[in-house]
Amino acid sequence: MSAIPTEQTRPPEADARDFVEGETQRPQLLIAVQERILQDPILAGHFAGLPTPGVPLLIGDPFNALSSPHQLRTSHRLVRAVDAFGNKYLNQYIVIKLLGCGRYGKVKLCLNAFDGKLFAVKVVDRKRLRDRRFLNEDGDSIMLQEYVHEIATLKKLHHPNIVALHEVIDDVQQRKVYLVLEYVEGGPVMEDNRWIAFPEELAQKYFRDICCGLDYLHYHKVLHRDLKPENLLQTADGRIKISDFGVSQVFETTDALSSTAGTPAFLAPEACTKSSFEGRPVDVWALGVCLYVFVFGTLPFSGKTIPDIYHAIQHKQLSFHPSIVISKELKDLLVLFFKVNHITSIKFVTLDTARPLLLIFD
Incomplete structure (x- = not known):
């Protein structure tokens, strides 16, 4: 699968500037976010449960990676790393926990190490997209079509009542693609088959x-x-x-x-x-x-x-x-x-x- 074109594309070296592959180097982050981490029970629980408990020091964005919420970014290089505390990184995103599983694969809660914001990262498996069990009558992959539709649609949208797509991490050397989506804390307004009437x-x-x-x-x-x-x-x-x-x-x-x-x-x-x-x-x-x-x-x-x-x-x-x-x-x-x-x-x-x-x- 080729890289997905978007309005704003980051050079591959930008994603890896502060990482050393195979080592446990970590980025530096904003100090103000440390207080938020300690106050958030999900984040506090994550950092307390690490092999070396502790919270990373947050002191700034070395990539100058903050972008307008109206702009979709694409990164064409994925770098995995583990810091000295045991935090697992996908580029600048710290993996916090699994949120659930969907048609394409898993959805993970991640913390952006540069601004302290939480995101829902949808992990899309390229191989699964081309699974022969999901071909239409013309021999095309239904799941691949749905994936492309979702990217194309979300690229167009910016509205307070629509979940926003912030970044696509699409490294052609990797088996998986990552869609970095707005994290909505409350989850579904009603869970599947557990509906309770509202006032x-x-x-x-x-x-x-x-x-x-x-x-x-x-x-x-x-x-x-x-x-x-x-x-x-x-x-x-x-x-x-x-x-x-x-x-x-x-x-x-x-x-x-x-x-x-x-x-x-x-x-x-x-x-x-x-x-x-x-x-x-x-x-x-x-x-x-x-x-x-x-x-x-x-x-x-x-x-x-x-x-x-x-x-x-x-x-x-x-x-x-x-x-x-x-x-x-x-x-x-x-x-x-x-x-x-x-x-x-x-x-x-x-x-x-x-x-x-x-x-x-x-």
């Missing part, structure tokens, strides 16, 4: 954040195609950010799709039956399913098998859980989402401080 006010707050992010995506001609609670991450201050753009798609003039993607229970009726359909309405339908799950802690349409789920989506009457009381306005909104000719687009318009946002449907 209506909180559900509306989350819904508002997702609407803002989705409106931004569609304005920039990006289809997410897999909106669901597990792909909605929550920051420490309660803001929702849309993540996981593995099956996303960028369109030019029309958002017509000819294949389904994403999670069956969140698909719109037309995506269950038609060979061609519009992508934006499918995203908006999935947004409605998310709102329903937030309020009731369960899916509006479900089944034991995928055909059962598709049948329920197309034919089952929308119902509300009798033990959970919601406002008439919210109930009317949910009914609007799941009409046969359902909402095709949704937008927030700023008004004033007393009534800051207005929903507009088409």
Whole structure:
């Protein structure tokens, strides 16, 4: 796989200037970050558990590597190192712990040694991307296509309700590629199959954040195609950010799709039956399913098998859980989402401080 082109590329020697391969040299870091490390239980636990417990001294960025959050950096050399404390480095990133596993591989929590910020680093295995079990009917790698789509999509995006991609470490001599993503502390707003209903006010707050992010995506001609609670991450201050753009798609003039993607229970009726359909309405339908799950802690349409789920989506009457009381306005909104000719687009318009946002449907 060739290196992935981006707007800003760092020379290979920049990544290795303060590392000596095969030795245990470490970079120097910012003093102010030391206090943050000691106050953060995850980081404090990591450094306390090292073979030689201690916190690295943080005194500055020797690479002058800090970049604008609007710019995506690409590094074409990966250097692994272990410092005197036992910290493992991927270039300037200290590996803290495993966050989870995804389609491509592992996701690790890492500390940037130059600015003390935490990042979620997605480790992508090139060999897995080309696994023969994941080829489409034309013989192309589905996972490779998804990976390329995710990079291309995230490069375009900068919004407070979208998870940001900060750097790509793509060393052609290495088996793995690393996507350095914004770390969202709260994780998924709801864990897989462990949904608990939210109070209506909180559900509306989350819904508002997702609407803002989705409106931004569609304005920039990006289809997410897999909106669901597990792909909605929550920051420490309660803001929702849309993540996981593995099956996303960028369109030019029309958002017509000819294949389904994403999670069956969140698909719109037309995506269950038609060979061609519009992508934006499918995203908006999935947004409605998310709102329903937030309020009731369960899916509006479900089944034991995928055909059962598709049948329920197309034919089952929308119902509300009798033990959970919601406002008439919210109930009317949910009914609007799941009409046969359902909402095709949704937008927030700023008004004033007393009534800051207005929903507009088409």
